[in-house]
Amino acid sequence: MHEITLVTGLFEIINEQVAAQGIKSISRVRLKVGELAAVEPMTLAACFEVVAEGTVAQGAQLEIVEVPLTGRCRGCGESFRIVNFNFSCPACGGGDVELVGGRELYLESLEATMKSL
Ligand SMILES: [Zn+2]
Numbered sequence: 739m740h741e742i743t744l745v746t747g748l749f750e751i752i753n754e755q756v757a758a759q760g761i762k763s764i765s766r767v768r769l770k771v772g773e774l775a776a777v778e779p780m781t782l783a784a785c786f787e788v789v790a791e792g793t794v795a796q797g798a799q800l801e802i803v804e805v806p807l808t809g810r811c812r813g814c815g816e817s818f819r820i821v822n823f824n825f826s827c828p829a830c831g832g833g834d835v836e837l838v839g840g841r842e843l844y845l846e847s848l849e850a851t852m853k854s855l
Contacts, residue, residue, distance in 0.1 A: 741777060744843065745785040749793070751845050756794055759852065764795040766849035772842040773807040794850075807840030 748769070755761060767786070771777050779802045786800045807820040813832035825835045 741781045741785045742789075744777065744782065745789045748786075748845060749789055749795075752793075752795060752848065755848060755850075759850075761794055761848075761850040762853045764798045764848055764850045766799045766801060767795065768801040768803060768846045768848075770803045770805055770842045770844055770846045772805045772840040774837075774840040775843040777802075777843070779804070803846065805839050805842050808838050809835040810838045811835055 748767075752764070752767070756764075769782075771779070771782075782802060783800050786798075790796050790798060808817060809820045809825060809827075810817045811827035811830060811832050812834040813827060814830040816827055816829035817838065818828050820835075820837075820840070826833050827835060
């Protein structure tokens with residue numbers, strides 16, 4: 739279970755934003771998570787809730803955008819969804835496939851209330 743490590747890392751980024759931008763409270767956190775990141779969304783959400791307690795992100799809604807594993811064939815240029823780790827191109831059968839999506843794991847956006855100046 740590496741979700742707690744991910745959430746801790748996520749909070750390092752959030753705290754930087756909070757300090758840099760004078761955020762008062764965070765209402766929504768949107769994460770992009772690739773299929774290959776092997777993250778269990780329910781576990782991630784539960785960890786988030788625990789770590790968020792007592793911070794500006796307490797009660798924030800965690801939105802997880804899952805990114806499917808996608809490949810692009812270097813032979814014919816076809817883009818396709820990779821299922822069952824089958825890395826051969828469905829169009830030409832070639833095996834020279836570049837991974838273009840599915841490894842993402844990053845904070846996409848924050849919805850926050852700023853401190854009034
Ligand atoms: Zn191909």
